Amino acid sequence: xxxxxxxxxxxxxxxxxxxxxxxxxxxxxxxxxxxxxxxxxxxxxxxxxxxxxxxxxxxxxxxxxxxxxxxxxxxxxxxxxxxxxxxxxxxxxxxxxxxxxxxxxxxxxxxxxxxxxxxxxxxxxxxxxxxxxxxxxxxxxxxxxxxxxxxxxxxxxxxxxxxxxxxxxxxxxxxxxxxxxxxxxxxxxxxxxxxxxxxxxxxxxxxxxxxxxxxxxxxxxxxxxxxxxxxxxxxxxxxxxxxxxxxxxxxxxxxxxxxxxxxxxxxxxxxxxxxxxxxxxxxxxxxxxxxxxxxxxxxxxxxxxxxxxxxxxxxxxxxxxxxxxxxxxxxxxxxxxxxxxxxxxxxxxxxxxxxxxxxxxxxxxxxxxxxxxxxxxxxxx
Numbered sequence: 167x168x169x170x171x172x173x174x175x176x177x178x179x180x181x182x183x184x185x186x187x188x189x190x191x192x193x194x195x196x197x198x199x200x201x202x203x204x205x206x207x208x209x210x211x212x213x214x215x216x217x218x219x220x221x222x223x224x225x226x227x228x229x230x231x232x233x234x235x236x237x238x239x240x241x242x243x244x245x246x247x248x249x250x251x252x253x254x255x256x257x258x259x260x261x262x263x264x265x266x267x268x269x270x271x272x273x274x275x276x277x278x279x280x281x282x283x284x285x286x287x288x289x290x291x292x293x294x295x296x297x298x299x300x301x302x303x304x305x306x307x308x309x310x311x312x313x314x315x316x317x318x319x320x321x322x323x324x325x326x327x328x329x330x331x332x333x334x335x336x337x338x339x340x341x342x343x344x345x346x347x348x349x350x351x352x353x354x355x356x357x358x359x360x361x362x363x364x365x366x367x368x369x370x371x372x373x374x375x376x377x378x379x380x381x382x383x384x385x386x387x388x389x390x391x392x393x394x395x396x397x398x399x400x401x402x403x404x405x406x407x408x409x410x411x412x413x414x415x416x417x418x419x420x421x422x423x424x425x426x427x428x429x430x431x432x433x434x435x436x437x438x439x440x441x442x443x444x445x446x447x448x449x450x451x452x453x454x455x456x457x458x459x460x461x462x463x464x465x466x467x468x469x470x471x472x473x474x475x476x477x478x479x480x481x482x483x484x485x486x487x488x489x490x491x492x493x494x495x496x497x498x499x500x501x502x503x504x505x506x507x508x509x510x511x512x513x514x515x516x517x518x519x520x521x522x523x524x525x526x527x528x529x530x531x532x533x534x535x536x537x538x539x540x541x542x543x544x545x546x547x
Contacts, residue, residue: 173484173527173534175440177372178319178349178462178518183415184374190418191376194411201408202399211410218417225420226366226383227357234382234400235413239348240270241393242367242382243313245404246344247274249390250365251283251310254342258308264288264296264315264325265503270367271313271346272499294321294455294504298329302337311342316350316361320500320516321464322457324354331362342388348372348380352423353459355430364388370412375419379412429521434460437519440528441465447536454501454514462518464501468509470542475515478538484531487516 174182194214199207201215216230223230236242251261263275265287275285286304288296301312312334316327331343344365347358351368358366366383370376384390384403396405423429437456441463444451454464467475472488479486488498501514517531 171483173530175517175519175523175527175531176485176487177520177523178516179487180371180377181374181520182522183376184419184422186422187375187415187419191411191415194414197410201410202397211408215408215410215413218413221417222381222420225352225357225424226368226381227359228383229386231401232359232383232386234384234403235408235416236380236382236404237378237409238380239268239346239367239369239372240380242369242380243268243270243344243346244274245382245390245393246365246367247271247311247313248278249393250342250344251278253388253390254310254340257310257340258306259283260306260309261285261311261313262288262301262304262309263313264290266290266294266296266318266321266323266500267313267315268319268346268348271315275313290323290504292504292506294318294323294500296325298326298333301330302333305334305337305341309338309341311344313344313346315346315348316358317347317353317459317462318500319349319462320498321455321504322459322462322518323455324350324458327363328361335362349459349462352420353430353461359383359385365390370416370419373419373423375416376412379409379416381416426521430460432521433519433523436523436525436528437461437463437517439525440517440519440531443528443532444535447532448539450539452510454504454506454510461520462516464514464516466506466510466515467513467539468507470513470539472512472514474542475513475535475538478542479534482534482537484534486531487518488514 199211201212219230223233279285288300290296327345334341343363345363347366348369352373364385368381370379392403394405399405452466454466457463476488501511
């Protein structure tokens with residue numbers, strides 16, 4: 167399922183669609199019935215959605231009734247945070263999150279601040295890490311919700327979600343805990359429900375499903391009002407005719423990933439190989455974060471402009487990024503929050519990998535990056 171002709175190292179932005187997911191999607195498009203209809207076409211579609219929900223729920227380690235399909239991870243994050251603080255409004259109007267969250271979380275929190283909420287943004291250390299002690303220390307009597315991502319989408323750092331959930335619940339069981347696990351779903355070797363969080367957001371296009379499908383895990387006993395109202399689909403939690411083709415593809419991508427038992431080890435090995443080769447070939451290169459997650463790391467070329475390096479590499483058929491795709495070329499708030507010096511910020515690059523990544527591709531990346539550096543003038547005096 168590789169992009170043709172291009173050497174692709176931006177799997178954290180999006181992934182090629184699994185062939186199995188394409189087949190499942192085409193099949194579901196042919197079975198065109200509305201799952202809410204009572205005749206045979208509708209019953210067939212509803213049964214397929216039921217089976218697909220069971221597949222995704224099994225991967226998450228939850229029961230199907232705790233899983234609601236959404237359009238994407240951003241919608242899942244918005245729903246969890248907005249309706250989570252609303253459900254806990256009697257508790258107070260204080261939110262705890264981190265300064266290195268995805269924009270889907272940070273922009274939602276900023277919007278809530280404009281509505282009168284107070285938000286504490288926890289700063290990472292220079293390695294991009296947050297501690298459970300920081301989270302607990304930030305709690306107040308009026309804290310309604312804590313939001314912490316599992317895997318940082320720019321550094322690959324693995325945040326201590328399970329430890330933080332345990333500490334927060336011990337300090338105040340009434341606080342809701344939300345986790346953006348978009349970069350963690352099927353990238354860690356345990357079901358995400360084991361984290362203990364009340365709300366967990368995931369996305370399909372990070373694991374070989376098409377764009378336009380995600381899910382929100384809502385722990386049994388947690389009550390959220392719908393973010394979208396209408397015909398009462400998804401057990402009344404998210405209205406709108408079910409996206410049967412995207413759901414089928416999501417489940418097929420999950421099955422394909424779970425069938426590849428060595429995918430995480432292979433991905434981590436290719437990442438380590440690439441970092442070692444980069445260190446050897448480019449003495450000026452610095453590793454910002456090797457990333458505990460198997461598929462993401464961050465490096466920098468101090469004195470070079472990352473957007474220029476990305477463009478030059480792109481002209482040579484090599485795809486990398488300077489951070490989250492959602493930045494659209496703007497400086498990374500994650501790297502800035504880590505307190506990196508400006509030359510490091512200017513030259514930061516994110517590399518992300520998949521089970522399909524190869525050593526040959528890594529070698530080509532190294533050669534292309536070396537060539538780009540040799541052809542560019544450093545901005546340092």
